[in-house]
Amino acid sequence: MTAPAPLRAKPAEEIRPPEPGPARRIGAGLLxxxxxxxxxxxxxxxxxxxxxxxxxxxxxxxxGAALTTVLAVAQPSVFGWLITVWLWLTVVFANLAEAVAESRGRAQADTLRGMRRQTVARRLVGGAEERVSAAELRRGDAVVVEAGELVPGDGDVIEGVASVDESAITGESAPVIRESGGDRCAVTGGTEVLSDRIVVRITQEPGASFLDRMISLVEGADRKKTPNELALNLLLVMMTFVFLVAVVTLQPMAVFSKDFMAAAHDTQALTADGVTGIVLVSLLVCLIPTTIGGLLSAIGIAGMDRLVQRNVLAMSGRAVEAAGDVNTLLLDKTGTITFGNRRAGALLPLGPVTGRRLADAALLSSLADETPEGRSIVAYAREKFALDRSARADAAWVPFSATTRMSGVDLPGGHRLRKGAATAVARWVRDNGGEVPAALDACVDQVSASGGTPLAVAEHTAEGPARLLGVVHLKDVVKPGLRERFAELRRMGIRTVMVTGDNPVTAKAIADEAGVDDFLAEATPEDKLALIRREQAGGKLVAMTGDGTNDAPALAQADVGVAMNTGTSAAKEAGNMVDLDSDPTKIIDIVEIGKQLLVTRGALTTFSLANDIAKYFAILPAMFGGVHSSLDAVNVMRLHSPTSAILSAVVFNALIIVALIPLALRGVRYRPGDADSLLTRNLWIYGVGGLILPFLAIKFIDLAVVQFIPGIRS
Known part of the structure; x- marks a missing residue:
């Protein structure tokens, strides 16, 4: 009897823990x-x-641009046409920021569309197969997928285990294992099965696959304004209304003084009705917050785009914003903090047996064990002891069974090996004339007390009775690099809580090893919900990562629910984000991007308001200095004339939007710190900078305008 074919399709390398990449800093860059x-x-x-x-x-x-166009046509002048052109450019530049942000999403969507392939599905009907187009599949249909075939639609594996290539979705070339009966059962339409045979139950509705939703979301078709955006928009509307009223009231003042916003020698130039209207519109546009108004939408789109670039699909902009304000992070232990299944962590020999002898027996007796635990024993023995055992054609393989709770092999010459639950293996030893040493119970108790699972290994040879060789310690393996990343979250002011169904002893051991702040043991779905609601009742925003069906209620309740792509369909439907890489440490990047989005919006809002103040004090003294001599004293910039001052301010108002597009799209660099330090940094860099830059730029533009545009009156 030969070993089953799947054993050859899953080399040990596929189940080694992935090495996480270094923590990425989220920063600004060029466009x-x-x-x-x-x-x-x-x-x-x-x-x-x-x-x-x-x-x-x-x-x-x-x-305003449309109005100045009409006025410039009615009363043509160099000043009028220049103002008109730059006002239209201001609108175009603001649209350009949003268009560039959306174009990135469309490019990603086109890439995803290129991954679509017409797939023929093998649907099971009454135990028989029928070939149909993938577009004809409905929720609940069962389909067969074998090696070399594409998964025809999103679904859950209900039978079998296979290696799947998900590079079309995640961009990672390493295959992953998908199997029935656990939290690694979800498969995505368009991915390719590399080995074995699985039966998939379709969970999507027609035209609503995961890939379809990704395309729609990255294109921005489903993007809605977030509450923060709506609130800021309302503030901008109010400020625009205030400045509109203020500018309109200048017209009666101009009529009364007969010298509207100009020095005495400019009276006729600026009191013409057409020019007066152009000046009023120009002044309004310069004073309202056009900078942040033009960039606000691009900032939000770019935030979601940065998540997509990191293989995280955000279902809404609200979730991205909430990630920036998270106070508490709940992490499911299994599959999130630890790998999804327990893995071999140590071999404990009994009596005179050497570690290498025990490793060789454990490896051989596990070759027919298709469970993840069995495969981990094979990988551990090969890696730690450099063993090179493989399936033999002359051996009788005993696959793992839930009935016997053992796996093993019968080799030629009467040499038999068994590995499995301690009680089952002890019974097998007694049935074959052997004795169970007292050291077994002590070893099993030691492993159990540490939160691990003990598996016994025994052999029976023709020369004598069966005997126990030792114990395999299966343990929850914490994913590497988590302790350092949890420390980084702590510096960000985020409290981490591990949630698990394990007993408190096991939970504490894992929590200490991972470096989380707290843990909730023996947690039911109701317990997770209650914990989230308690945190939220205290005014905190809660993020939750998970991958199982039992995590779905908590993912739905959390302010930020990040579902692992390797998890169940229920978990992915409940969360408002999906991590395509299934890396729980990605939550740190998500939080950084959320904070960066908020910091970027705050920084550019600060800059925009400071700009408005600077433009106010730069333009008005130059415009009114000839009317009110007291204002001439504050005309420190000594702009050439009211007309050149107005034109220079309008030109600066348009160009600053273009200059800030790269910053809006890439985001202001985020550094961990408290709110006070972030506010201080914003005020000093973007507040003071927003005050100084307009004075310098408007003065420079004023000099250029006078030098190169003779039509502007002096």
């Missing part, structure tokens, strides 16, 4: 100028007033 050019047609399409109405500030700017 490819070609992206701006490619996005220009989309930016022009967004000039549609119905589209632009979603951004009240830019909508007002477009109305």
């Amino acid at each position: 490819d100028p070609q992206q701006l050019w490619r996005a220009l047609p989309a930016a022009l399409c967004k000039l549609n007033p119905l589209t632009l109405a979603r951004s009240p500030v830019m909508f007002v700017t477009e109305i």
